[in-house]
Amino acid sequence: MAFFTASILLILIGLYAVLVKRNIMKIVIGLSLMDTGVNLLIVSLGFIRGRTAPIINVKDLLFNTSSKVVDPLPQALVLTAIVIGVAVTAVALSIVMLMYSKKGTLEIDEYKELKW
Amino acid sequence: MILEYFMIFLLVLMLILAVYVVETKDLLAAVIASGFISLVASIVYLYLQAPDVAMTEAAIGAGLTTLIFIIAIRKTERYEK
Amino acid sequence: MRKLIAIAFLLILGFFMLKIVSVFPFGEERWGVSRHYVDKGIEENRASNLVTSIVVNYRGFDTLGEVTVLFLAATALAFLLATCKCRKKYERIEASLTLKTASDILYPLLILFGAYIFIHGHLTPGGGFQGGTVIASAVMLMLLSHFTFHPNHRALSTIEGLAGIIFVLIGFAGFIWGGSFLANNILPLGHWNRLFSAGVIPLIYIAIGFKVGAELSGLITDMYKVTKEEE
Numbered sequence: 001m002a003f004f005t006a007s008i009l010l011i012l013i014g015l016y017a018v019l020v021k022r023n024i025m026k027i028v029i030g031l032s033l034m035d036t037g038v039n040l041l042i043v044s045l046g047f048i049r050g051r052t053a054p055i056i057n058v059k060d061l062l063f064n065t066s067s068k069v070v071d072p073l074p075q076a077l078v079l080t081a082i083v084i085g086v087a088v089t090a091v092a093l094s095i096v097m098l099m100y101s102k103k104g105t106l107e108i109d110e111y112k113e114l115k116w
Numbered sequence: 117m118i119l120e121y122f123m124i125f126l127l128v129l130m131l132i133l134a135v136y137v138v139e140t141k142d143l144l145a146a147v148i149a150s151g152f153i154s155l156v157a158s159i160v161y162l163y164l165q166a167p168d169v170a171m172t173e174a175a176i177g178a179g180l181t182t183l184i185f186i187i188a189i190r191k192t193e194r195y196e197k
Numbered sequence: 198m199r200k201l202i203a204i205a206f207l208l209i210l211g212f213f214m215l216k217i218v219s220v221f222p223f224g225e226e227r228w229g230v231s232r233h234y235v236d237k238g239i240e241e242n243r244a245s246n247l248v249t250s251i252v253v254n255y256r257g258f259d260t261l262g263e264v265t266v267l268f269l270a271a272t273a274l275a276f277l278l279a280t281c282k283c284r285k286k287y288e289r290i291e292a293s294l295t296l297k298t299a300s301d302i303l304y305p306l307l308i309l310f311g312a313y314i315f316i317h318g319h320l321t322p323g324g325g326f327q328g329g330t331v332i333a334s335a336v337m338l339m340l341l342s343h344f345t346f347h348p349n350h351r352a353l354s355t356i357e358g359l360a361g362i363i364f365v366l367i368g369f370a371g372f373i374w375g376g377s378f379l380a381n382n383i384l385p386l387g388h389w390n391r392l393f394s395a396g397v398i399p400l401i402y403i404a405i406g407f408k409v410g411a412e413l414s415g416l417i418t419d420m421y422k423v424t425k426e427e428e
Contacts, residue, residue: 003164004218006127011214012207013134019203023196025143025189029150032181033134036157039173041218043166049224053165054247055322056239057390066228066235069247073231075166076251080263082172083326083409086180087270090416093188094277097423100192101282107197167322168248171314175330180413183337187420 003044010037024099024106028092035085039078046074123163130156141196143189151182243386244319244395252324253398253405257379261364264408268361271412275419292342300342307335315406319395325402329409336414340421348418353411360408367397367404 014037017030047070052061054072061068096106103110133153137146154177161170221227228235234251244250252260315328339346371380379397387394 001219001223002124002127003160004223005215006131008211008214008218009131010134012211013131013138015210016203016207017138019206020200021138023143025192026138026146026196029137029143029146029185032150033137033153036153036177039169040157040160043161043164043169044223045218045221046166047164047224048226051165053167053322054235055167056245056247057320062239062389065239066232069235070165071228071231072235072247072251073229075169076248076256078166078169079172079248079252079326080260082169082176083330084263084266084270086176086184086413087267087274087416089181090184090420091270091274091277093184094274094281094420097188097191098277098281106192168246168324168327171323171327172330175327175334179334180330180337180417184417184420191423 003047004041007037007041007044010034010040013037022108024096024108027108028089028096031092032085032089035081035089039081039085042074042078042081046071119163123160126156126160130160142194143196144186144194147182147185147189150185151178154178154181239389242381242395242398243389244398245390246319246322246324249319249324249398249402250395253401254379254381257368257401260405261368264361264364264405267409267412268357271416271419274416278419278423281423291344296342300338304335304339307338308332311335311406311410315402316399317392318402318406319398320390320392325405326409328406329411329413332406332410333413333417337417340417348414350415350418353415353418356407357411357415360404360411363404364401364408367401371397 011034014030014032014034017033018027021027021030051068051070054069054075056062056065056069099111100106130153133149133156137149137153140146140149154173157177158170158173161167161173231251234255235247238244238247238250242250242254244254311328311331313328314323314331315325318324318328336348368379370383372378374380375382379401381396381398384396386396392399
Protein backbone atom coordinates (compact mmCIF):
# COMPACT_ATOMS: atom_id res chain seq x y z
CA MET A 1 0.00 0.00 0.00
CA ALA A 2 2.90 2.35 0.73
CA PHE A 3 4.09 1.82 -2.83
CA PHE A 4 0.71 2.82 -4.30
CA THR A 5 0.47 5.94 -2.13
CA ALA A 6 4.03 7.03 -2.87
CA SER A 7 3.71 6.59 -6.63
CA ILE A 8 0.36 8.46 -6.70
CA LEU A 9 1.94 11.29 -4.68
CA LEU A 10 4.83 11.37 -7.18
CA ILE A 11 2.33 11.69 -10.07
CA LEU A 12 0.52 14.50 -8.22
CA ILE A 13 3.75 16.42 -7.50
CA GLY A 14 4.69 16.20 -11.18
CA LEU A 15 1.22 17.39 -12.21
CA TYR A 16 1.52 20.29 -9.73
CA ALA A 17 4.73 21.40 -11.45
CA VAL A 18 2.99 21.23 -14.83
CA LEU A 19 -0.03 23.24 -13.61
CA VAL A 20 1.59 25.92 -11.47
CA LYS A 21 5.17 26.55 -12.63
CA ARG A 22 5.80 29.26 -15.24
CA ASN A 23 9.18 28.00 -16.40
CA ILE A 24 9.07 25.72 -19.46
CA MET A 25 12.04 23.64 -18.33
CA LYS A 26 10.32 23.04 -14.99
CA ILE A 27 7.21 21.81 -16.83
CA VAL A 28 9.29 19.25 -18.76
CA ILE A 29 10.94 18.10 -15.52
CA GLY A 30 7.45 17.70 -14.00
CA LEU A 31 6.40 15.54 -16.95
CA SER A 32 9.39 13.26 -16.42
CA LEU A 33 8.53 12.98 -12.69
CA MET A 34 5.00 11.88 -13.66
CA ASP A 35 6.57 9.29 -15.95
CA THR A 36 8.55 7.77 -13.05
CA GLY A 37 5.43 7.73 -10.85
CA VAL A 38 3.26 5.94 -13.42
CA ASN A 39 5.96 3.33 -14.07
CA LEU A 40 6.36 2.67 -10.34
CA LEU A 41 2.57 2.30 -9.93
CA ILE A 42 2.28 -0.24 -12.77
CA VAL A 43 5.21 -2.36 -11.57
CA SER A 44 3.96 -2.42 -7.98
CA LEU A 45 0.54 -3.63 -9.23
CA GLY A 46 2.22 -6.79 -10.52
CA PHE A 47 4.19 -7.58 -7.35
CA ILE A 48 3.31 -10.69 -5.34
CA ARG A 49 4.74 -11.09 -1.85
CA GLY A 50 7.34 -13.82 -1.28
CA ARG A 51 7.86 -14.65 -4.96
CA THR A 52 10.98 -14.48 -7.06
CA ALA A 53 11.75 -12.64 -10.30
CA PRO A 54 10.28 -14.11 -13.53
CA ILE A 55 13.55 -15.64 -14.76
CA ILE A 56 13.50 -19.44 -14.91
CA ASN A 57 17.16 -20.32 -14.50
CA VAL A 58 16.94 -23.23 -12.01
CA LYS A 59 15.22 -26.59 -12.47
CA ASP A 60 13.01 -26.04 -9.43
CA LEU A 61 11.12 -23.20 -11.12
CA LEU A 62 10.24 -25.21 -14.23
CA PHE A 63 7.21 -26.92 -12.69
CA ASN A 64 4.17 -25.13 -11.32
CA THR A 65 5.75 -21.82 -12.27
CA SER A 66 2.76 -19.58 -11.63
CA SER A 67 2.92 -20.24 -7.89
CA LYS A 68 6.59 -19.24 -7.65
CA VAL A 69 7.17 -16.04 -9.68
CA VAL A 70 5.71 -12.52 -9.82
CA ASP A 71 3.56 -11.29 -12.70
CA PRO A 72 5.88 -10.49 -15.68
CA LEU A 73 3.32 -8.65 -17.82
CA PRO A 74 3.44 -5.20 -16.10
CA GLN A 75 7.25 -5.35 -16.22
CA ALA A 76 7.16 -5.95 -19.97
CA LEU A 77 4.83 -2.97 -20.45
CA VAL A 78 6.96 -0.63 -18.31
CA LEU A 79 10.20 -1.71 -20.02
CA THR A 80 9.09 -0.25 -23.33
CA ALA A 81 7.40 2.77 -21.72
CA ILE A 82 10.70 3.95 -20.14
CA VAL A 83 12.53 3.89 -23.48
CA ILE A 84 9.66 5.81 -25.14
CA GLY A 85 9.81 8.29 -22.25
CA VAL A 86 13.41 9.35 -22.93
CA ALA A 87 12.71 9.89 -26.65
CA VAL A 88 9.62 11.99 -25.90
CA THR A 89 11.57 14.04 -23.33
CA ALA A 90 14.29 14.68 -25.93
CA VAL A 91 11.70 15.97 -28.44
CA ALA A 92 10.16 18.21 -25.75
CA LEU A 93 13.58 19.63 -24.86
CA SER A 94 14.42 20.34 -28.48
CA ILE A 95 11.14 22.30 -28.74
CA VAL A 96 12.18 24.22 -25.60
CA MET A 97 15.57 25.03 -27.16
CA LEU A 98 13.83 26.22 -30.33
CA MET A 99 11.46 28.45 -28.34
CA TYR A 100 14.36 29.93 -26.39
CA SER A 101 16.23 30.75 -29.59
CA LYS A 102 13.22 32.77 -30.82
CA LYS A 103 12.50 34.87 -27.71
CA GLY A 104 15.42 34.46 -25.33
CA THR A 105 13.31 33.62 -22.29
CA LEU A 106 11.92 30.52 -20.59
CA GLU A 107 8.88 32.18 -18.98
CA ILE A 108 5.73 30.76 -20.52
CA ASP A 109 3.81 34.04 -20.03
CA GLU A 110 5.96 35.67 -22.72
CA TYR A 111 4.68 33.37 -25.43
CA LYS A 112 1.39 35.05 -26.32
CA GLU A 113 1.13 34.23 -30.00
CA LEU A 114 -1.12 31.24 -29.44
CA LYS A 115 -3.58 33.15 -27.22
CA TRP A 116 -6.84 34.46 -28.67
CA MET B 117 11.08 -6.66 7.93
CA ILE B 118 14.15 -4.40 7.95
CA LEU B 119 14.01 -4.48 4.15
CA GLU B 120 10.44 -3.18 4.20
CA TYR B 121 11.35 -0.29 6.49
CA PHE B 122 14.27 0.48 4.19
CA MET B 123 11.89 0.56 1.22
CA ILE B 124 9.57 2.95 3.06
CA PHE B 125 12.59 5.15 3.79
CA LEU B 126 13.48 5.13 0.09
CA LEU B 127 9.93 6.06 -0.92
CA VAL B 128 9.88 8.97 1.53
CA LEU B 129 13.29 10.06 0.21
CA MET B 130 11.87 10.04 -3.33
CA LEU B 131 8.95 12.25 -2.29
CA ILE B 132 11.20 14.74 -0.44
CA LEU B 133 13.48 14.94 -3.48
CA ALA B 134 10.45 15.44 -5.74
CA VAL B 135 9.28 18.41 -3.64
CA TYR B 136 12.82 19.82 -3.79
CA VAL B 137 12.86 19.38 -7.59
CA VAL B 138 9.63 21.34 -7.95
CA GLU B 139 10.50 24.14 -5.52
CA THR B 140 14.17 24.91 -6.20
CA LYS B 141 15.08 27.88 -8.40
CA ASP B 142 18.27 26.32 -9.74
CA LEU B 143 17.34 24.18 -12.75
CA LEU B 144 20.65 22.30 -12.75
CA ALA B 145 20.09 21.19 -9.14
CA ALA B 146 16.55 20.15 -10.05
CA VAL B 147 17.81 17.98 -12.92
CA ILE B 148 20.48 16.29 -10.78
CA ALA B 149 17.88 15.60 -8.06
CA SER B 150 15.47 14.09 -10.59
CA GLY B 151 18.28 11.82 -11.80
CA PHE B 152 18.74 10.75 -8.20
CA ILE B 153 14.99 10.00 -7.97
CA SER B 154 15.40 7.64 -10.94
CA LEU B 155 18.34 5.92 -9.23
CA VAL B 156 16.31 5.39 -6.04
CA ALA B 157 13.39 4.12 -8.16
CA SER B 158 15.65 1.50 -9.71
CA ILE B 159 16.51 0.18 -6.21
CA VAL B 160 12.77 0.01 -5.47
CA TYR B 161 12.25 -1.96 -8.70
CA LEU B 162 14.81 -4.50 -7.46
CA TYR B 163 12.74 -5.00 -4.29
CA LEU B 164 9.64 -5.42 -6.48
CA GLN B 165 11.43 -8.34 -8.26
CA ALA B 166 11.75 -6.54 -11.60
CA PRO B 167 15.46 -6.71 -12.54
CA ASP B 168 14.81 -5.88 -16.21
CA VAL B 169 12.99 -2.67 -15.34
CA ALA B 170 15.65 -1.79 -12.76
CA MET B 171 18.41 -2.04 -15.37
CA THR B 172 16.48 0.09 -17.84
CA GLU B 173 15.66 2.75 -15.26
CA ALA B 174 19.24 2.96 -13.99
CA ALA B 175 20.69 3.26 -17.49
CA ILE B 176 18.10 5.63 -18.94
CA GLY B 177 16.62 7.60 -16.05
CA ALA B 178 19.88 8.31 -14.26
CA GLY B 179 22.16 8.43 -17.31
CA LEU B 180 20.68 9.57 -20.60
CA THR B 181 17.79 11.73 -19.35
CA THR B 182 20.07 13.73 -17.05
CA LEU B 183 22.52 14.31 -19.88
CA ILE B 184 19.96 15.58 -22.37
CA PHE B 185 18.48 17.87 -19.71
CA ILE B 186 21.94 19.28 -18.98
CA ILE B 187 22.57 19.88 -22.69
CA ALA B 188 19.26 21.75 -22.93
CA ILE B 189 20.06 23.84 -19.83
CA ARG B 190 23.44 24.72 -21.31
CA LYS B 191 21.63 25.94 -24.44
CA THR B 192 19.15 28.05 -22.46
CA GLU B 193 19.55 29.46 -18.96
CA ARG B 194 20.28 27.98 -15.57
CA TYR B 195 18.22 29.97 -13.08
CA GLU B 196 14.46 30.24 -12.89
CA LYS B 197 13.11 33.76 -12.31
CA MET C 198 -4.95 31.87 -5.78
CA ARG C 199 -4.03 29.75 -8.80
CA LYS C 200 -1.89 27.59 -6.53
CA LEU C 201 -4.84 26.94 -4.19
CA ILE C 202 -7.13 25.92 -7.05
CA ALA C 203 -4.42 23.62 -8.42
CA ILE C 204 -3.87 22.01 -5.00
CA ALA C 205 -7.61 21.47 -4.47
CA PHE C 206 -7.91 19.89 -7.92
CA LEU C 207 -4.90 17.65 -7.24
CA LEU C 208 -6.33 16.55 -3.87
CA ILE C 209 -9.62 15.50 -5.50
CA LEU C 210 -7.74 13.69 -8.28
CA GLY C 211 -5.46 11.94 -5.78
CA PHE C 212 -8.41 10.84 -3.65
CA PHE C 213 -10.09 9.14 -6.60
CA MET C 214 -6.86 7.56 -7.86
CA LEU C 215 -6.20 6.12 -4.40
CA LYS C 216 -9.79 4.88 -4.25
CA ILE C 217 -9.42 3.06 -7.57
CA VAL C 218 -6.04 1.55 -6.72
CA SER C 219 -7.11 0.39 -3.25
CA VAL C 220 -9.46 -2.12 -4.93
CA PHE C 221 -6.33 -4.18 -5.64
CA PRO C 222 -4.67 -5.42 -2.45
CA PHE C 223 -0.88 -4.97 -2.53
CA GLY C 224 1.28 -8.04 -2.97
CA GLU C 225 -1.41 -10.64 -3.61
CA GLU C 226 -2.01 -12.96 -6.49
CA ARG C 227 -4.19 -11.78 -9.34
CA TRP C 228 -3.45 -13.54 -12.57
CA GLY C 229 -5.05 -12.60 -15.84
CA VAL C 230 -3.79 -13.59 -19.23
CA SER C 231 -0.22 -13.69 -17.95
CA ARG C 232 -0.90 -17.00 -16.19
CA HIS C 233 -0.72 -18.62 -19.61
CA TYR C 234 2.51 -16.74 -20.43
CA VAL C 235 4.09 -17.94 -17.18
CA ASP C 236 2.95 -21.56 -17.24
CA LYS C 237 3.35 -22.25 -20.95
CA GLY C 238 6.18 -19.80 -21.72
CA ILE C 239 9.06 -22.27 -21.40
CA GLU C 240 7.20 -24.91 -23.38
CA GLU C 241 6.29 -22.57 -26.23
CA ASN C 242 9.33 -20.29 -26.43
CA ARG C 243 12.21 -21.84 -24.36
CA ALA C 244 13.32 -18.38 -23.21
CA SER C 245 14.41 -18.43 -19.56
CA ASN C 246 13.59 -14.75 -19.10
CA LEU C 247 9.79 -14.58 -19.19
CA VAL C 248 9.82 -10.80 -19.65
CA THR C 249 11.82 -11.24 -22.87
CA SER C 250 9.44 -13.93 -24.01
CA ILE C 251 6.51 -11.53 -23.54
CA VAL C 252 8.19 -8.45 -25.02
CA VAL C 253 9.53 -10.15 -28.13
CA ASN C 254 7.08 -12.92 -28.86
CA TYR C 255 3.66 -12.70 -27.21
CA ARG C 256 3.53 -8.92 -27.57
CA GLY C 257 6.05 -8.56 -30.38
CA PHE C 258 3.69 -6.51 -32.50
CA ASP C 259 3.46 -3.98 -29.67
CA THR C 260 7.27 -3.81 -29.56
CA LEU C 261 7.40 -3.20 -33.32
CA GLY C 262 5.06 -0.23 -32.89
CA GLU C 263 7.18 1.05 -30.01
CA VAL C 264 10.39 0.88 -32.04
CA THR C 265 8.55 2.87 -34.73
CA VAL C 266 7.65 5.55 -32.18
CA LEU C 267 11.33 5.76 -31.19
CA PHE C 268 12.32 6.18 -34.84
CA LEU C 269 9.71 8.93 -35.33
CA ALA C 270 10.91 10.77 -32.21
CA ALA C 271 14.55 10.70 -33.41
CA THR C 272 13.49 11.97 -36.84
CA ALA C 273 11.36 14.76 -35.37
CA LEU C 274 14.25 15.83 -33.13
CA ALA C 275 16.71 15.99 -36.04
CA PHE C 276 14.18 18.00 -38.05
CA LEU C 277 13.46 20.45 -35.23
CA LEU C 278 17.10 21.05 -34.37
CA ALA C 279 18.05 21.56 -38.03
CA THR C 280 15.91 24.71 -38.08
CA CYS C 281 17.24 25.96 -34.72
CA LYS C 282 19.47 29.01 -34.78
CA CYS C 283 20.76 28.24 -31.29
CA ARG C 284 24.00 30.22 -30.96
CA LYS C 285 25.57 31.39 -27.76
CA LYS C 286 29.17 32.15 -26.88
CA TYR C 287 31.02 29.62 -24.72
CA GLU C 288 34.69 29.10 -24.15
CA ARG C 289 36.08 25.63 -24.74
CA ILE C 290 37.37 23.82 -21.67
CA GLU C 291 39.69 20.93 -22.44
CA ALA C 292 38.87 17.73 -20.56
CA SER C 293 41.51 16.51 -18.09
CA LEU C 294 43.99 13.77 -18.96
CA THR C 295 42.41 11.35 -16.48
CA LEU C 296 38.96 11.68 -18.05
CA LYS C 297 40.34 11.30 -21.59
CA THR C 298 42.45 8.21 -20.84
CA ALA C 299 39.74 6.53 -18.78
CA SER C 300 37.10 7.05 -21.44
CA ASP C 301 39.45 5.74 -24.15
CA ILE C 302 39.82 2.55 -22.12
CA LEU C 303 36.15 2.29 -21.17
CA TYR C 304 34.66 2.94 -24.62
CA PRO C 305 35.29 -0.51 -26.21
CA LEU C 306 34.54 -2.26 -22.92
CA LEU C 307 31.17 -0.52 -22.61
CA ILE C 308 30.23 -1.43 -26.19
CA LEU C 309 31.24 -5.04 -25.49
CA PHE C 310 29.13 -5.03 -22.32
CA GLY C 311 26.13 -3.69 -24.21
CA ALA C 312 26.51 -6.42 -26.83
CA TYR C 313 26.77 -9.02 -24.04
CA ILE C 314 23.54 -7.73 -22.50
CA PHE C 315 21.50 -7.96 -25.67
CA ILE C 316 22.95 -11.26 -26.88
CA HIS C 317 22.04 -12.88 -23.54
CA GLY C 318 18.64 -11.18 -23.43
CA HIS C 319 16.69 -14.46 -23.32
CA LEU C 320 18.76 -15.94 -20.47
CA THR C 321 19.57 -13.15 -17.99
CA PRO C 322 17.95 -9.83 -17.06
CA GLY C 323 18.40 -7.28 -19.81
CA GLY C 324 17.92 -7.32 -23.53
CA GLY C 325 17.86 -5.14 -26.58
CA PHE C 326 16.62 -2.00 -24.91
CA GLN C 327 19.10 -2.10 -22.02
CA GLY C 328 22.03 -3.10 -24.22
CA GLY C 329 21.26 -0.35 -26.69
CA THR C 330 21.15 2.18 -23.87
CA VAL C 331 24.55 1.05 -22.57
CA ILE C 332 26.01 1.50 -26.06
CA ALA C 333 24.48 4.98 -26.27
CA SER C 334 26.00 5.89 -22.92
CA ALA C 335 29.44 4.80 -24.24
CA VAL C 336 28.98 7.24 -27.12
CA MET C 337 27.89 9.88 -24.60
CA LEU C 338 31.09 9.38 -22.57
CA MET C 339 33.24 9.87 -25.68
CA LEU C 340 31.30 12.98 -26.74
CA LEU C 341 31.80 14.54 -23.32
CA SER C 342 35.53 13.85 -23.12
CA HIS C 343 36.78 14.39 -26.72
CA PHE C 344 36.03 17.43 -28.85
CA THR C 345 37.08 15.70 -32.03
CA PHE C 346 34.97 12.57 -31.54
CA HIS C 347 32.25 12.46 -34.14
CA PRO C 348 30.16 9.33 -34.77
CA ASN C 349 29.50 8.57 -38.41
CA HIS C 350 25.92 9.68 -38.96
CA ARG C 351 25.42 7.82 -42.21
CA ALA C 352 26.60 4.54 -40.68
CA LEU C 353 24.31 5.04 -37.69
CA SER C 354 21.23 5.56 -39.86
CA THR C 355 22.17 2.59 -42.07
CA ILE C 356 22.46 0.30 -39.02
CA GLU C 357 19.16 1.63 -37.74
CA GLY C 358 17.31 1.00 -41.02
CA LEU C 359 18.83 -2.47 -41.50
CA ALA C 360 17.91 -3.55 -37.98
CA GLY C 361 14.32 -2.38 -38.45
CA ILE C 362 14.05 -4.22 -41.78
CA ILE C 363 15.44 -7.41 -40.19
CA PHE C 364 12.78 -7.23 -37.44
CA VAL C 365 9.96 -6.89 -40.00
CA LEU C 366 11.43 -9.60 -42.27
CA ILE C 367 11.62 -12.10 -39.39
CA GLY C 368 7.98 -11.26 -38.67
CA PHE C 369 7.01 -11.94 -42.28
CA ALA C 370 9.02 -15.18 -42.32
CA GLY C 371 6.83 -16.30 -39.44
CA PHE C 372 3.82 -15.23 -41.45
CA ILE C 373 4.82 -17.33 -44.46
CA TRP C 374 6.21 -20.49 -42.83
CA GLY C 375 4.80 -20.43 -39.31
CA GLY C 376 1.20 -19.34 -39.71
CA SER C 377 1.15 -15.95 -38.00
CA PHE C 378 3.15 -12.72 -37.83
CA LEU C 379 6.27 -13.19 -35.61
CA ALA C 380 5.46 -16.89 -35.08
CA ASN C 381 8.21 -18.68 -33.20
CA ASN C 382 8.15 -22.07 -34.94
CA ILE C 383 10.31 -21.40 -37.99
CA LEU C 384 13.62 -22.20 -36.22
CA PRO C 385 14.36 -25.14 -33.86
CA LEU C 386 13.66 -24.15 -30.25
CA GLY C 387 16.65 -25.98 -28.75
CA HIS C 388 17.21 -26.78 -25.08
CA TRP C 389 16.19 -24.72 -22.09
CA ASN C 390 18.81 -22.31 -20.62
CA ARG C 391 21.31 -22.52 -23.49
CA LEU C 392 22.67 -19.64 -25.56
CA PHE C 393 21.45 -21.12 -28.86
CA SER C 394 17.82 -21.63 -27.98
CA ALA C 395 14.43 -19.93 -28.05
CA GLY C 396 14.04 -19.82 -31.85
CA VAL C 397 13.87 -16.33 -33.32
CA ILE C 398 13.80 -14.45 -29.98
CA PRO C 399 17.59 -13.80 -29.73
CA LEU C 400 17.72 -12.70 -33.39
CA ILE C 401 14.93 -10.16 -32.89
CA TYR C 402 16.44 -8.89 -29.64
CA ILE C 403 19.86 -8.42 -31.29
CA ALA C 404 18.16 -6.42 -34.05
CA ILE C 405 16.35 -4.31 -31.42
CA GLY C 406 19.65 -3.79 -29.57
CA PHE C 407 21.38 -2.44 -32.69
CA LYS C 408 18.38 -0.27 -33.53
CA VAL C 409 17.98 1.28 -30.07
CA GLY C 410 21.74 1.80 -29.71
CA ALA C 411 22.07 3.54 -33.08
CA GLU C 412 18.94 5.61 -32.53
CA LEU C 413 19.83 6.89 -29.06
CA SER C 414 23.45 7.58 -30.10
CA GLY C 415 22.20 9.61 -33.06
CA LEU C 416 19.74 11.46 -30.83
CA ILE C 417 22.44 12.43 -28.32
CA THR C 418 24.84 13.43 -31.09
CA ASP C 419 22.17 15.64 -32.69
CA MET C 420 21.45 17.41 -29.40
CA TYR C 421 25.12 17.76 -28.51
CA LYS C 422 26.25 18.99 -31.91
CA VAL C 423 23.95 22.02 -31.72
CA THR C 424 25.74 23.10 -28.57
CA LYS C 425 29.11 22.30 -30.08
CA GLU C 426 28.89 24.53 -33.16
CA GLU C 427 28.93 27.75 -31.21
CA GLU C 428 32.52 28.19 -30.11
